[in-house]
Amino acid sequence: MSAEPTLFVDGLEVQFPTRAGIVRAVDGVSLAVRPGEVLGLVGESGSGKTMIGLSVIRLIDPPGRIAAGHILFRGEDLTRLPEPRMRALRGVRIAMMFQDPMMTLNPVLRLDTQIVEALTAHVPRMAAAEARRRAVAALARVGIPSPEERLRAYPHQLSGGMRQRVAIAIALLHRPELLIADEPTTALDVTIQAQILSEVQGLCREYGTALIWITHDLSVVAGLADSVVVLYAGQVVESGPLGDILDRAMHPYTRGLIDSVPSRNRRGVPLRQIAGMAPSPLDLPSGCRFRERCGRADAACLAMPELAEAAPGHAVRCFHPVRDAAPA
């Protein structure tokens, strides 16, 4: 793990001006992911997790904008890269998968048109036969049966799981160094989700792709990730190696998330729940953003805690971190 990070995000801020004020969707987030490493980016709706992914690939829709921070991809700052050079990276060295595969696929084009286009857009001199051969290979690699035949299909002729596989095949066409996956299995059934996870996992191992897996589901992260970053209301509240986060979570929010998972609780008894709900991004509490839902909050929490290393590699943003071992 001493390799240079593929991606290093430093102090990223993403803001959306609205009539009611500026929404700070991402507020000072830093993270790093190395070749072959899987980073789980965990947060609930509105935590800013998707915005981080879209910032890296520079697809935030105006009026949203990156207001501050740096995104270093192999040492190059993507926030300052001119759009033509960004376009040469996007889809080739950095790829993204979305929750809805129809974000990737064009509904009125056959799959072969779309895949061949994704290939020749970046390698203009590729011969048509070669492009087609690579398209077939790409579909076969993600476990699509009879890929030759499938290439002539339109997206609507495929099931949701198949479409997501095609989206993955396109994301992996150029063997990206960095893959950002934004909940691509959330809408899929358990058995199909397991197939996709196994394919993505194999490809990361094979090619050393750095993977950021964005999700609200800690259980998926448990099976897949090497390290975890937990977001709350636009900020990192805890980060560290997978085992540290799942077994020795220190932030009360992370602890609450883990305790909310039904299988951690005895059958039929009420779950240990987090009270209340996430604050509106337009009306954040002063100080710690979690304090209004937190059982440990006191006067100290009226100030904003810093994200500080509490154990080697394990950082937490809390004045009163939980120190006891997690209940089994």
Add this chain to the structure above:
Amino acid sequence: MTPLLECRGISKRFTKRLDLAAKLARGLGAAVAEETVVAVDRVDLAVHEREVVGLVGESGCGKSTLGRIAVGVLPPDQGQVLYRGRRRDTLKGEAAVAAALAVQMIFQNPFASLNPRLRVRDIVGEAPVYHGIVARRDAGSYVAELLRRVGLDPAYADRYPHQFSGGQRQRIGIARALAVKPELIVCDEAVAALDVSIQAQVLNVFIRLREELGLAYLFISHDLGVVEHISDRVAVMYLGRIVEMAPTEELFAAPNHPYTRALIAEAPRLDRRGQSYAPIVGEIPSPLDPPRGCHFHPRCRHAMDRCRQEAPALRQIARGRVSACHLNDQP
């Protein structure tokens, strides 16, 4: 003991009728035919008083259709639904109304299942006033009491659905179902659309209400963790058929049907780290053209010739446990 609600031999088919153009095309010799999906195929399922039955399965397996038939919003093509031992379709007058009110439903999408033009007081209060459960002049306090029960501030009664978050809307949906004093609530993916922390809160509302009001639930979900937590008994559906049914602890400790085993093995869990996924192969077959014999055989590691020919019947494999697999007949 007579079950509270019993589905006996329920089947439901959906047929896509040919439109005029397709009929003309067929007249000219084109190979078009009406497409029929057997969504539910001869299913038996009973829910007893104060019992929570989990119904799991993947998309297209028919679990929602079965839930809708159990509530009575869809009529079955075959089979009967019995309420306290009496066929619901033969009940008349007050008995029919009582049977209908006794089984209520909570839907998956809290954004689509509440009328956006009604205030919460009307969403929750309309049915009990209509059915004479509460007098109109007492409706306000009745609604306030229901909102308190599901963990909402009664001051919200004058608001509209768009002013609430997903978790709060789901609570409104629960209050609406409770308003007519049901005995059984069919929850169709009632927590699937919610964030993890909010999902835990809403599950806790279900658990608390069950204790306070002695409710029974038919809890339909694709999420095994949720079903394991809340259910007393679990039925597993695959392509329109129940393939296994057992008390929750036994099902999760020792699943019998190969499909149940695969489902449980592949569900992501917090305690399953650095998992190497070894998924079952293949897609869920189209319900338009289900495989012959056992519906699961094309994806099953143990499939034999017999599985390709003959659909296995649900047979008792232990006390209170049934499974539909030919492997159980092997010595």
